[in-house]
Structure formats: C-alpha cells, structure tokens
Amino acid sequence: xxxxxxxxxxxxxxxxxxxxxxxxxxxxxxxxxxxxxxxxxxxxxxxxxxxxxxxxxxxxxxxxxxxxxxxxxxxxxxxxxxxxxxxxxxxxxxxxxxxxxxxxxxxxxxxxxxx
Amino acid sequence: xxxxxxxxxxxxxxxxxxxxxxxxxxxxxxxxxxxxxxxxxxxxxxxxxxxxxxxxxxxxxxxxxxxxxxxxxxxxxxxxxxxxxxxxxxxxxxxxxxxxxxxxxxxxxxxxxx
Numbered sequence: 001x002x003x004x005x006x007x008x009x010x011x012x013x014x015x016x017x018x019x020x021x022x023x024x025x026x027x028x029x030x031x032x033x034x035x036x037x038x039x040x041x042x043x044x045x046x047x048x049x050x051x052x053x054x055x056x057x058x059x060x061x062x063x064x065x066x067x068x069x070x071x072x073x074x075x076x077x078x079x080x081x082x083x084x085x086x087x088x089x090x091x092x093x094x095x096x097x098x099x100x101x102x103x104x105x106x107x108x109x110x111x112x113x114x115x
Numbered sequence: 116x117x118x119x120x121x122x123x124x125x126x127x128x129x130x131x132x133x134x135x136x137x138x139x140x141x142x143x144x145x146x147x148x149x150x151x152x153x154x155x156x157x158x159x160x161x162x163x164x165x166x167x168x169x170x171x172x173x174x175x176x177x178x179x180x181x182x183x184x185x186x187x188x189x190x191x192x193x194x195x196x197x198x199x200x201x202x203x204x205x206x207x208x209x210x211x212x213x214x215x216x217x218x219x220x221x222x223x224x225x226x227x228x229x
Binding site for chain 2: 004006032042043045047048056088090091102103104105106107109111
C-alpha cells in the first residue's frame with residue numbers, strides 16, 4: 001500500500017450504532033487530519049494530530065471521537081450519530097511543521113450514511 | 116487571518132478550450148498556495164503547489180498556475196480542456212506560521228462539454 005488509505009470506503013449506520021473509521025498513511029508523515037465534506041459545503045477541518053498528540057479540535061461534537069495510536073494510524077470513532085452527519089470523511093497527512101513542503105496528502109475518503 | 120476565495124462555483128468549457136479557474140487569497144505573510152482536484156467519490160489529489168520559488172508553477176495533467184503577488188491571485192489554467200478534466204478543483208493556502216494546516220476555498224466544479 002502506498003499513500004493514504006481509508007477503510008471502509010462506504011458505511012451505512014443507524015443512529016444508535018457504534019462504528020469506527022480507519023486511516024493509515026505510508027508516507028512517513030507526522031501530522032494527520034480528519035475532514036468532513038458535506039454536499040454543497042466547504043471542507044471542514046475536524047481534528048489535527050501532530051506526533052500522535054491532538055493539536056486542534058474544531059468544536060466537533062463529542063459523538064465523534066478521534067484516536068491516534070501512532071503517527072501512521074488515525075481512527076474516528078462514531079456513536080449516536082445524526083442524519084446530518086452523513087458526509088464524506090477524508091483523512092490527510094502531511095510532513096511535520098518546519099519542513100519545506102506543506103501540502104497534505106489525502107485518502108480516498110469514507111462515504112458515511114446515517115439512517 | 117488567511118483566506119481563499121474561488122470565483123465561480125461552476126465553470127463550463129468546451130473540450131479543447133482554455134480552462135481558467137480563479138483563486139484569490141488573503142495572507143499577512145508570504146503564502147504557500149496549492150491547487151487540488153477531486154473526482155467524484157474520491158479524495159483530493161495535489162495538482163500543483165507554490166512555495167516561493169518560481170512564480171509560474173507547472174503541475175500534473177497539463178495544468179499550471181501563476182502566483183501574482185500584486186493581484187493576490189493564483190489562477191489555474193490549462194490550454195486545452197479534456198473530458199477527463201471534469202472534476203471539482205480546490206485552491207488552498209497554508210495557515211500563518213507554517214503549521215502545515217491548510218485553508219481551502221469553496222471549490223469550483225469544472226464541466227467539460229464535448
């Protein structure tokens with residue numbers, strides 16, 4: 001595997017379910033991100049992790065719980081979601097701050113539907 | 116605070132015509148600027164980036180962008196559109212302090228007509 005991978009690619013869950021999204025990066029990066037992309041809305045940055053430590057939480061509801069066990073893996077645990085949480089969830093990674101390149105590399109996303 | 120504005124949420128061109136997608140930025144420090152492309156139900160793919168070297172940046176798939184400080188612009192162009200270019204395009208600027216975080220524009224959907 002190369003780049004950033006995300007599983008599952010598609011997920012349908014009821015409002016009472018608990019599920020997790022997984023992201024893995026094979027680029028040797030130290031920063032990882034979760035974004036939410038809803039129809040007709042701009043990309044929303046949810047969480048940022050640097051060297052496994054959460055450095056940003058953009059007022060995300062507690063029904064979304066991130067976990068970063070190491071610099072290569074990032075999870076998003078979901079529970080008691082609402083229909084408005086249906087969206088494409090994108091994971092990204094980037095080199096540590098201070099390096100010369102600042103671009104982010106994205107995974108293919110998980111299309112989440114909450115019923 | 117930094118921000119990005121993409122002019123036109125939808126752009127339609129004929130196959131073979133010039134593609135021009137507009138991006139203006141606001142930044143109090145020299146910015147790093149990026150263009151990404153997103154095909155349906157996929158993640159974002161980096162097209163090109165400006166990191167204070169040459170002002171004319173060439174990217175993948177025949178795209179290029181020119182950084183114009185006086186106009187605070189970073190427009191994306193391609194001389195001849197192909198059907199496969201139909202996608203959504205995002206302009207982004209790095210956050211101040213070079214923390215690695217990006218601020219994205221609203222996106223522009225490019226339609227290519229045969």
